[in-house]
Amino acid sequence: MRAGTSSIEAPDLWAVLGLEPGADAGSLKRAFRQQARRWHPDLNGNDPVAEERFKAVNAAYAVLSDPARRAAWEQGLAGPEGAAAGLDPFATGFPAFEDYLDELFGRRRRSQRPTDGGWAGSDGPDAEEPDVAGQGYGESAAAQARTRPAAEASSGGPVTASAPAPPPVVAATDQETLVELSPEQALAGERVELELADGTAIEVWTPPLAGDGWRLRLAGVAPGGGDHFLQLRVRTPDGLRIDGLRVLYQLELAPADGALGCLAVVPTLQGPVQLRVPPGSSSGRLLRLRGRGLERGSERGDQLVEIRLVVPAELSEVEEALYGRLQQLAAEQQA
Known part of the structure; x- marks a missing residue:
C-alpha cells in the first residue's frame, strides 16, 4: 500500500468521528475505535479511499484527545491540518489494526524496534524486534519488500525481492442481535448496550413507539x-404483542366456534376480558377492543384480536363422522 501524507477530508473533526461537538472522552474513544476499524486499510483492501479516511480518523482523534491541540483548533488558532501537523504515523506503512489499538491505548507495554525504519520503541537491551509481516509499528511486509532491494543494490549485492502478499480482504457480513423489551420500554425508548464479536462496544437508543418484530x-x-441489526421482541408472557400504541393478540378457536360464534376470554394489558366472537368468523378476521392498547399522553391505542381457526390434529370417531357429513353437505351445495 502506498503511504502518503495525512489529509482530513472534512473541516469538522467531530464529524469525522461521527460525534456531536463536546462529546466526552469515553464516547470519543468508542467512536474512534469504531471508525478506525471501519476504515483500516487492511480491512478494506478493495476500497481506494479507505487509506485517506483512516488517516483522517487518526488525525481527528489525535487532535480531539489532546487538550492543547483541541483548544488551538476550537479557537481557530490552527486549522485541522495545522492542529494535526506532525501526527502522521503512517509515512512508512500501516501497522496491523489490533497492534495499532494496543499501542495507542496502552494495552501492550512491549518495546519494539523497526528493522528498516517506521516507529521505534525503546533501544535498550530488552527491546524486541518487530514481528514478521508488519506486526507492530515497524514497516509492513510490502514496505520492506520495496526498501530492502534498493539498499542491497547500492552496495552491489543481489536483488532477490519476492512479490508482496496481497492485503487480506474481509468479506462484509451482516449480523443480528435479539433485544427483548417490555411494553413500557418500547413505548418510551430504551438504551441498549451490546458488545460485538470483535469487542467493539455499541450503545444505541431504541425509538419511541417501537414494535415487536422491528429491525434496527x-x-x-x-x-x-x-451492518448489524437489532431484532426487537416486545411481547408479554400471555401472548400480547406490542406495535406502537396498539396491542395484537391471536385467538385460536375450533372451527365450530368460528362458524357458530362464541364467547372467548382474551388477555389484555389491563387484565382478561370476555370477547364475543360473531358467527361466521374465519381465520384472519380482526376484532377490535377499543382503548385496550398503550397510553401516551392523550392518545390511547386499541387491541386487535386476530381469529385463527385450528383443526385438532387427531379426531375422535364422532368428530370424524361430523366432519365427513359437513364435507358431503358442502359438496351437495356446490353441485
Missing part, C-alpha cells in the same frame, strides 16, 4: 463494513 440497522459496524 447499525450501518457499517460489523466485520468488513457489514
Whole structure:
C-alpha cells in the first residue's frame, strides 16, 4: 500500500468521528475505535479511499484527545491540518489494526524496534524486534519488500525481492442481535448496550413507539463494513404483542366456534376480558377492543384480536363422522 501524507477530508473533526461537538472522552474513544476499524486499510483492501479516511480518523482523534491541540483548533488558532501537523504515523506503512489499538491505548507495554525504519520503541537491551509481516509499528511486509532491494543494490549485492502478499480482504457480513423489551420500554425508548464479536462496544437508543418484530440497522459496524441489526421482541408472557400504541393478540378457536360464534376470554394489558366472537368468523378476521392498547399522553391505542381457526390434529370417531357429513353437505351445495 502506498503511504502518503495525512489529509482530513472534512473541516469538522467531530464529524469525522461521527460525534456531536463536546462529546466526552469515553464516547470519543468508542467512536474512534469504531471508525478506525471501519476504515483500516487492511480491512478494506478493495476500497481506494479507505487509506485517506483512516488517516483522517487518526488525525481527528489525535487532535480531539489532546487538550492543547483541541483548544488551538476550537479557537481557530490552527486549522485541522495545522492542529494535526506532525501526527502522521503512517509515512512508512500501516501497522496491523489490533497492534495499532494496543499501542495507542496502552494495552501492550512491549518495546519494539523497526528493522528498516517506521516507529521505534525503546533501544535498550530488552527491546524486541518487530514481528514478521508488519506486526507492530515497524514497516509492513510490502514496505520492506520495496526498501530492502534498493539498499542491497547500492552496495552491489543481489536483488532477490519476492512479490508482496496481497492485503487480506474481509468479506462484509451482516449480523443480528435479539433485544427483548417490555411494553413500557418500547413505548418510551430504551438504551441498549451490546458488545460485538470483535469487542467493539455499541450503545444505541431504541425509538419511541417501537414494535415487536422491528429491525434496527447499525450501518457499517460489523466485520468488513457489514451492518448489524437489532431484532426487537416486545411481547408479554400471555401472548400480547406490542406495535406502537396498539396491542395484537391471536385467538385460536375450533372451527365450530368460528362458524357458530362464541364467547372467548382474551388477555389484555389491563387484565382478561370476555370477547364475543360473531358467527361466521374465519381465520384472519380482526376484532377490535377499543382503548385496550398503550397510553401516551392523550392518545390511547386499541387491541386487535386476530381469529385463527385450528383443526385438532387427531379426531375422535364422532368428530370424524361430523366432519365427513359437513364435507358431503358442502359438496351437495356446490353441485
